[in-house]
Amino acid sequence: MKAPRIFLIAGEASGDALGAALMRALRVARPDASFIGVGGEAMAREGLVSLFPLADIAVMGLAPVIRRLPKLIARINETARAVIAAQADCLVLIDAPDFTHRVARKVRRERPRMPIVDYVSPTVWAWRPGRAKAMRAYVDCVLALLPFEPEAHERLGGPRCVYVGHPLVERLDELTRYAPLEGSESGEPGDASRRDRPLLLVLPGSRVAEVQRMTPLYGETLKLLMRERPDLEVAIPVAPNMERTLRDALRDWPLAPRLITQQEKFAAFRNARAALVTSGVATLELALAGAPMAVAYKVSPAESLLRFLIEVDSIVLPNLVIGENAIPEFLQEAATPPALADAIASLLEDGAARARQLSAFARVRERLSEAGDNPSARAAQIVLQYVDGRESAAG
Structure with a gap:
């Protein structure tokens, strides 16, 4: 097997922590794995050199997003270009769907065979349920943190969804x-x-x-x-x-x-x-x-x-x-x-x-605890299924 090259995009501090734990688990499973993408201090400690500071895109609330919209759009375009140029074996989106999913849609148009895994399901079960079905066009698998989310995606016509467990279980x-x-x-x-x-x-x-x-x-x-x-x-x-x-x-x-x-x-x-x-x-x-x-x-x-x-x-x-x-x-x-x-x-x-x-x-x-006591390892296993071609991209 060739050394896996994985592109990760986190959009805020909670995703940064999740991404760092995933990187550690991936490295345990495949010590030759390399990482590129967007993240914060936790992912930097695991060796990620971020394209730009996480603070550039970690914006919440309607008014702050509107004020920073030109910069956010520029970062979306920059990130999509970097993913396409990197020719990574897999793209992992980590939460922050307003940013990461826009990147994923652009990547899927240009690199339809690149697997895309979404770590943390958007709250399609709470509001805007039509997002689940729309995700099938650009997400191959959702790694769910909450046990009821796979059923929700199946009911709403969403992509494959696997409950890997909540990271709090590890603590x-x-x-x-x-x-x-x-x-x-x-x-x-x-x-x-x-x-x-x-x-x-x-x-x-x-x-x-x-x-x-x-x-x-x-x-x-x-x-x-x-x-x-x-x-x-x-x-x-x-x-x-x-x-x-x-x-x-x-x-x-x-x-x-x-x-x-x-x-x-x-x-x-x-x-x-x-x-x-x-x-x-x-x-x-x-x-x-x-x-x-x-x-x-x-x-x-x-x-x-x-x-x-x-x-x-x-x-x-x-x-x-x-x-x-x-x-x-x-x-x-x-x-x-x-x-x-x-x-x-x-x-x-x-x-x-x-x-x-x-x-x-x-x-x-x-x-x-139903998915076991190591959600990060479970998430890493599924990402590697796509990296190694055991699961294929829908595009």
Whole structure:
């Protein structure tokens, strides 16, 4: 077999982490593999020299995309030309479909026999389901992170879709093995100090717009909560690139929360009595760690007009994984301080609301583990099937 040459395109930080893990798994299976493409710091550590900085295309939200549209179009064209010139054995798209799929369509027109694998399914099961059928023209296989996605693609007429497992499964031991949060008063789960001073985590989001939109809401929620529970210890995990934005957003809060590092984050999840969280992958992390939560989400007025396109009963990932709305969610007008404060208050006490979530979390862990404990290796195996010609491109 010749040495495989694989072109990877990640569009944001989460895809960068996923791409780095995939590169490691591919190199284990084929030490002679080489990589080119677009990625961030994590993929650079695995040897990728990115065509341009990931920040050029890691844009979310309607208004920011419109402002940067000329640059995004230029990067799409540049990336497509690079893929075509590289004559790679396989193109791997990693999430960010608004960018990566536009590249893929251009590549498929010029190199119809080049296999194209999409790592992370677009949310065709939630909105714009027609995308699934359209993808068949330029995607040969979707590597799904969520167990219900293969059925969704089959039902919607999408391309081949294989559940490889969620990358969080590879960190399950980290998420579930108890250890005291450094510097906290807690010693072991259930000890007196922990019961007397419960830890409430607040996760306002991973993007600037989310933090700016959700943090004031959570501050007002805490004002209400602390009238009844002045003993609460409040902590917020913060990434280095978001610290300034977060500190600015916290100026009007009723207390100064403890800011914890990303290295401490999972320990905090395991120690938390409850969490107030903006919808996203953090809900899966909290579920696997066993931290009951209330989920909120708000978008801009312009984006809220698209709500009628949503075709699922929940936007909370653990709820979707088990097919049951066990975790309460508060969206747009429903996301009010009184509603969120009541939801969190019910989770701080032992009772039906808390027990229901803890029971659901066990089922989340079971479903996410169905594909095995090494999703990256499973994904690498399928990519190599296309590299080696054991699966062929549809074009």
